[in-house]
Amino acid sequence: MSPAGRSPRPTARGGSRRTATHRGARSAAARAATRSRRTTDTTAAEPGGRAGRSARRSARRGGARSSAASRSGAGRARLPRLGLQVGSRQKMALTVAVVLVVVLGAVAWFSPLLSVRSVQVEGAQVLTAEEVTAALDVADGTPLLQVDLTEAAGRVAMLPRAARVTVDRHFPSDLRVLVEERVPVVYVDKADGPHLLDATGVDFAAAVPPPGVPRLVTERPGRSDPVTTAALTVITSLPAPVRAQVTLVNPGSAADVRFTLGADRVVVWGTPDNLGRKAQVLAAVLTQPGKVYDVSSPDLPTIS
The missing domain is CATH 1.20.5 (Single alpha-helices involved in coiled-coils or other helix-helix interfaces)
Structure with a gap:
């Protein structure tokens, strides 16, 4: 058959070229994927790789x-x-x-080791230690802590001459009793003899008055009597040199206090107020001769 009559055959070279190209592309892709897997595996497996370092840091944290x-x-x-x-x-x-x-x-x-064995009495001048101890009424051998100090002091204060009483414990075995006695300021005559009154008007003893204590003359002498209270207020306010000369206090009323100095000098004091001012004026006028010294109005004193 002539060449012109043959049917053309596919060119084996062109087809082979296309097939080879396609296979080459697949092979290249496979190789790239293999390299990529190897790289990934190697990177993951390498101790110094980023993933390794991150894992170690995470593990340390x-x-x-x-x-x-x-x-x-x-x-x-x-x-x-x-x-x-x-x-x-x-x-x-x-x-x-x-x-x-x-x-x-x-x-x-x-414990008997801390019990009362002795009583010490201090401050008493007229009262005796025996009188105070008897009034205290605390038996020897009584535990100190069982002694009621307030009650014990109250019993001693019942003595008429006692003005204030304090009782203290002195360990290991002593009680101390401090007594402040009443001091007579005036005395009054009663049927059974003279009675001593202290600055508050308390009649605390029937006894001979000590030297220098003046006589008080009033109808109802005593603590509750206003006339007695006024007279005692005036007498206790006087300066010591003047007070030492008072021999008689004979107030006519609570507003008319009078007293006698020595034998015959009379002082008219009046009400028990302006005590300091009246005392100053009295000291001044007493330097003048006279029988009656009236300082009831201290700004206008008179001497007669």
Whole structure:
């Protein structure tokens, strides 16, 4: 057959070229994928790789957190135990202290080693130690802590001459009684003889008045009498040199206090007020001769 009559055949070269090209592309892609997997595997497997380093850092941070948490947990576990131990010690110490206080208190309350063996009396001038001790009425051997000091002082204060009384314990075995006696300011004559009155008008003794104590003349002498109170207020306000000369106090009323100096000099004082001013004026006018010195109006004193 002539060449012109043959059917053309596909060119084997052109088809082979296309097939080879397609296969080459697949092979290249496969090789690239293999290289990529190897690179990824190698990178992941390498100790110095980024993933390795990140993993190690994460592991270190996790380990540090775990260690810190463990230490914190252990510390929290120890703290309650420590608190319990301290609390137990404090409770034990408090219990021991309470027991000691109770024991010592019982010993002091009942022990004969801390009991009354002597009574010391101080301040008494006229009252005797025997009178004070008898009024105190505390038996020898009484535990000091069982002595009611207020009641004991009250019993001694019942003595008429006692103005103030204080009772103290002196360990291990003494009671001290401090007595302030009443001081006579005036005396009054009564049916059974002279009676002594102190600055408050208390009639505390039927006795001979000491030297220098003036006589008070009034209808109802006593603490509740206004005339007596006014007279005593004036007498106790006088300067010592003038007061020492007073021999008689004979107020006509609470507003008309009079007293006599020596034998015959009379002072008209008036009301028991302006005490300091009247005392100054009286000291001045007493330097003048006279029988009656009226300072009831201290700005206009008179001498007659």
